[in-house]
Amino acid sequence: MYHFFPTQKEEALASITSEELIDDLKRMLLIRHFETRSEAAYQAGKIGGFFHSYIGQEAIQVAAVRAFGVNNWYTTSYRCHALALLLGATPNELMAELYGKATGNAKGRGGSMHFYTPELLGGFGIVGGQVPIATGAAFTCKYLGQKEKVSLCFMGEGAVAQGAFHESLNLAALWDLPCLYVIENNQWGMGTAVNRAISVQAIAEKKAPGFNLKGYTLDGMDYFHCLQAFKAIKAEIINEGRPVLVEAITERFKGHSISDPALYRSKESLTACMQRDPLQILKSTLLEKGLLTEEQFVALDKEIKERVLVAMKYADESPWPDPVTLEEDVFAP
Amino acid sequence: MKQIVEMREALRQALDEEMTRDERVFILGEEVAEYNGAYKVTKGLLDKWGPRRVIDTPIAELGFAGLAIGAAMTGLRPVVEFMSWNFSFVGADQIISNAAKMHYMSGGRFSVPVVFRGPNGAAAQVSSQHSHCVEALYGNLPGLLVVAPSNPYDAKGLLKAAIRSNNPVLFLESELSYGDKAEIPTDEYLVPIGKAKVVREGRHLTIVSHSRMVLVCLKAAEELAKEGILVEVIDLRTIRPLDIATVAYSIAKTHRALLVEEGHFFAGIAAEVGFEINEHCFDQLDAPLRRVCQRETPMPYSRVLEAETLPNVGRIVHAAKKLIKEG
Numbered sequence: 001m002y003h004f005f006p007t008q009k010e011e012a013l014a015s016i017t018s019e020e021l022i023d024d025l026k027r028m029l030l031i032r033h034f035e036t037r038s039e040a041a042y043q044a045g046k047i048g049g050f051f052h053s054y055i056g057q058e059a060i061q062v063a064a065v066r067a068f069g070v071n072n073w074y075t076t077s078y079r080c081h082a083l084a085l086l087l088g089a090t091p092n093e094l095m096a097e098l099y100g101k102a103t104g105n106a107k108g109r110g111g112s113m114h115f116y117t118p119e120l121l122g123g124f125g126i127v128g129g130q131v132p133i134a135t136g137a138a139f140t141c142k143y144l145g146q147k148e149k150v151s152l153c154f155m156g157e158g159a160v161a162q163g164a165f166h167e168s169l170n171l172a173a174l175w176d177l178p179c180l181y182v183i184e185n186n187q188w189g190m191g192t193a194v195n196r197a198i199s200v201q202a203i204a205e206k207k208a209p210g211f212n213l214k215g216y217t218l219d220g221m222d223y224f225h226c227l228q229a230f231k232a233i234k235a236e237i238i239n240e241g242r243p244v245l246v247e248a249i250t251e252r253f254k255g256h257s258i259s260d261p262a263l264y265r266s267k268e269s270l271t272a273c274m275q276r277d278p279l280q281i282l283k284s285t286l287l288e289k290g291l292l293t294e295e296q297f298v299a300l301d302k303e304i305k306e307r308v309l310v311a312m313k314y315a316d317e318s319p320w321p322d323p324v325t326l327e328e329d330v331f332a333p
Numbered sequence: 334m335k336q337i338v339e340m341r342e343a344l345r346q347a348l349d350e351e352m353t354r355d356e357r358v359f360i361l362g363e364e365v366a367e368y369n370g371a372y373k374v375t376k377g378l379l380d381k382w383g384p385r386r387v388i389d390t391p392i393a394e395l396g397f398a399g400l401a402i403g404a405a406m407t408g409l410r411p412v413v414e415f416m417s418w419n420f421s422f423v424g425a426d427q428i429i430s431n432a433a434k435m436h437y438m439s440g441g442r443f444s445v446p447v448v449f450r451g452p453n454g455a456a457a458q459v460s461s462q463h464s465h466c467v468e469a470l471y472g473n474l475p476g477l478l479v480v481a482p483s484n485p486y487d488a489k490g491l492l493k494a495a496i497r498s499n500n501p502v503l504f505l506e507s508e509l510s511y512g513d514k515a516e517i518p519t520d521e522y523l524v525p526i527g528k529a530k531v532v533r534e535g536r537h538l539t540i541v542s543h544s545r546m547v548l549v550c551l552k553a554a555e556e557l558a559k560e561g562i563l564v565e566v567i568d569l570r571t572i573r574p575l576d577i578a579t580v581a582y583s584i585a586k587t588h589r590a591l592l593v594e595e596g597h598f599f600a601g602i603a604a605e606v607g608f609e610i611n612e613h614c615f616d617q618l619d620a621p622l623r624r625v626c627q628r629e630t631p632m633p634y635s636r637v638l639e640a641e642t643l644p645n646v647g648r649i650v651h652a653a654k655k656l657i658k659e660g
Contacts, residue, residue, distance in 0.1 A: 106440035136403020167396025332444035332499040
């Protein structure tokens, strides 16, 4: 069904320094620990509202941010914790936001679905709502003649059914906007399997030609594959000044949100997808290549887990928002 | 120096002046460029500014409304034309979930300096899907500024202020007013957002209205004057933020208020203004508040029915006389 973007693992390895590889392993670990510990904090009643974990999908955004660099525009869905971490938001400010504290990433006003950095336009809570926004950011790049800058838009496969997806891709293709649309197909829109929601598969390969665009399929569990593909796609977008549609095949290891026990998915199918854990794929390659030892990994893992525990302590000890600030910032000055 | 201009020309001058002042300002919408605007508000702007800054969109309100919000979040200052505000409903998710909420939701990290403008409410027999007044719907959303001028002077000054605002502004015009003429300065001027204006002084009764209905209220005031009823007419000019102070000062003088709105009764702007009057100056009232609004039906096509459902001079005069007799 899929024609995966042609990549060579050795080429991907050659294109990145060992420091960068270790750094990306650390980022994956940070995402994993951040999600795991905040789920625990949620269960302990420290965090409220909705909570959508990125565990299982880490290779995609880690590789994309490595390939494109921070200095672009980024948007994503409510499953936004990883991207904010990758773009430089600190675990402290993000955990404090989850705890609803004054020191939070959005002063305790956004919560789990609405994280920001100077380059991250959000965390968007309406499925597909970020797609026109990302298209507008790409418009700005073109309007201002910023030829090296791209707008990256991440969405789940559920967003493909929304009108916003179609209107945005038509506009971006029509106006030659430098936008990368990445459909992270994690197989489930809440409890609805992708083949019950989207009329075609492979989504990007089939949809892109209808917009006169290139569409590529990526193995979203394999960091090296994603890295090399995103590097090639970045060059294509910048050189041709055209948008690109990507479908990254992945699967979330958790329910849609924290309140979802994922009863619609069999244990066997979950176990099967967890065999291709992106973190393990990256780690085992680094071990094979002699870039990492098991002892070093254990030490890194411990260091990062402790970093997240520090963030939880910070969030816990941070002050609540002062009620007198409730009505501030409804309008910009 | 003065000039006599139509409403559409006043709006066009505002756009042109702000595009001259700020290179980040651009226009997009259906038929704004090559067609010169469905109502000719953007006439000549493509010729002057070129297709980079005056942009025809496909018929995709959700897409281009959201694109404009994204452009505004990343440093530009878009002015979006909706051919009718009724078409904004297709793009409402972007206006409501993103434009209105972004600055607050992001803890002040991102602002959305975008203007959405176009004709609102009834035109001439365009039936239910092209005639709805949107101010009560969008007025319910903290984070949006809602502006509704009644005349060319205010329209120009308010549109320039809207384009300079760092917040999303919904700018409501009226198709029936695009040809209205008025004398305005040739020199640059601004009209501040959030300030109502007393457009006729009186002492027996205050009528509060906005947009095209202000003109109908002024006609009704003339009729009433013939019978010795001196009406003070307030043009809200901005729906949100609402300048209740100007209303309250007037009621302190007249002690009676009639609220006139082109949109519907239920949960309308008149309902909001009325409640704020209760909160701020109940003690000043000598009679219960009254309102004249659009009746509770979708807009009918027939000329006869359309005239019946909209507020008109007869209905306003009738309500005013009842109010004077009360209390």
